[in-house]
């Protein structure tokens with residue numbers, strides 16, 4: 001049972017996919033995924049299945065292929081072998097357009113990638129109107145609702161440059177949710193933020209997790225991985241080394257490579273920090 005972090009009720013709390021669906025087809029099914037850059041194989045046959053409503057944190061050293069995996073899952077990279085099937089749609093078959101992919105999966109990056117010249121509201125309504133064909137009035141109404149959910153209802157008319165990093169990342173999350181994706185991928189969503197802004201973004205993500213959204217989160221926030229995820233996956237050198245419940249993998253990993261990584265993470269500063277999240281988990 002996930003902890004409840006946020007006060008009050010929201011549409012993020014009312015997801016329909018709260019129950020796990022083991023036994024049913026997986027919402028994410030990756031088989032034998034291979035990807036090379038200039039002859040350098042960075043994904044060496046990844047197999048990964050994720051249940052609907054499951055929250056999976058992906059951890060691993062720099063260069064292990066975490067971002068490449070996420071990018072292949074929303075077709076930002078062309079793959080060299082294997083398949084990625086999302087909600088029964090094999091996105092790697094080449095027959096689906098970008099709109100199809102956008103309906104299935106939303107991705108949040110370390111950099112927020114908001115359009116600087118557009119207001120927050122326009123940033124959020126752009127794709128729903130132009131890709132999904134939602135009437136502008138309806139898209140604006142939905143955008144205001146989503147902004148309220150991420151605590152930014154008063155920022156609809158601001159430009160991204162007028163917002164803090166944490167606020168911009170929350171807008172990016174609202175923008176992704178406006179496409180009503182089945183799956184959300186996060187690639188180190190808090191790594192570019194000042195430490196004091198990390199918590200507000202993790203809070204929004206924790207609420208989204210609680211709503212039943214299927215999420216894959218690449219993170220160095222071990223507190224988030226431990227408290228919010230259903231499962232933690234450890235990647236190293238283009239492979240999934242180990243995958244299990246957070247308490248098991250983080251406290252008692254079965255593989256030596258996982259142990260080494262976690263020991264280094266806890267040992268010192270650097271990118272991975274102390275392993276204790278600013279969220280205060």
Ligand SMILES: Nc1ncnc2c1ncn2[C@@H]1O[C@H](COP(=O)(O)OP(=O)(O)OP(=O)(O)O)[C@@H](O)[C@H]1O
Nearest residue numbers: 037038040042060061062063064065066067068069
């Ligand atoms: N566009 C690219 N061209 C060439 N090599 C790339 C490209 N993108 C990634 N790589 C290489 O693929 C490997 C995996 O990179 P990736 O970004 O997936 O790692 P990561 O696990 O996300 O690392 P980090 O924790 O630093 O973000 C690295 O060796 C990287 O240099």
Ligand SMILES: [Mg+2]
Nearest residue numbers: 066067068187
């Ligand atoms: Mg990365």
